[in-house]
Amino acid sequence: MKRMFTLLALVWAGSSMGADWQVTQSDSISAYVLCHQGDCPVRTAKVFDLPVAVPMPARVSDSAAKPVTMHSSTSVRFALASARLSQTEKAKLKAFLKRHRDARRFLVVGSTDQIGKKRFNETLAYKRGMAVAVFMRANGIPNRNIKVDSRCCIEHPPSTNPDARRAVISINE
Structure with missing residues (x-):
């Protein structure tokens, strides 16, 4: 004041x-x-460099437009050196599948951290992806709608890198 x-x-x-x-x-x-007048600096115009506006093309509305694609994902976590889904993660995955029952394509990517030997981690990452795919098939998702991939040996531990020790399930329409 x-x-x-x-x-x-x-x-x-x-x-x-x-x-x-x-x-x-x-x-x-x-x-x-x-x-005081006379000893002040000369005033200058302030100029901003603004990007030149590029005209946007006119949008044509089409009544028969493509359906909106659905992009959603979830992840399930695994214990150290394990490809077994816990009851908590099974419930989480079951809720995800219930919400997205109509999806046609699921991509499951299993991953591991850097702890352990590379060959072991490569196998474990794939087993994690397969464990999720087996659970999905048991819950009504057709095998043809599931693709499994894996990523091994993510650099940082799970405390600083959430990609380690999990499988990510995403919908690809």
């Missing part, structure tokens, strides 16, 4: 004396300097 009063007093005093204000900034600090 005191600053506001001081600023208003300076503005009033400057305007009554025919003075002008100069604002300077350096490193996010603003300074207001009272200057």
Whole structure:
């Protein structure tokens, strides 16, 4: 409040004396300097470089447009060196499948962290993907609608990298 009063007093005093204000900034600090006519810097126009607007093509509405594609995904987590789904993860996966029963294509990507030997992790990543696919088939998803892939040896541990030790199930329409 005191600053506001001081600023208003300076503005009033400057305007009554025919003075002008100069604002300077350096490193996010603003300074207001009272200057009298004749010793103030010359005012310049401020110019902003704005990108040239590119006209957008007219959108043609088509009543027979393609259906909106559905992109959704979820992930299930696994214990260290395991490809077994826990009851919690099974419930999560079952809820996901119930919401997306009409989807035609699922992509399941199993993954591992860097702990352990590369050959073991490559096999484990694939087994995690297959464990999810087997669960999906048991819950009514046709085999032809499921594609399984794997990624081995993700660099960071699961505490800093959520991709490690899990399988991601995504819908690809």
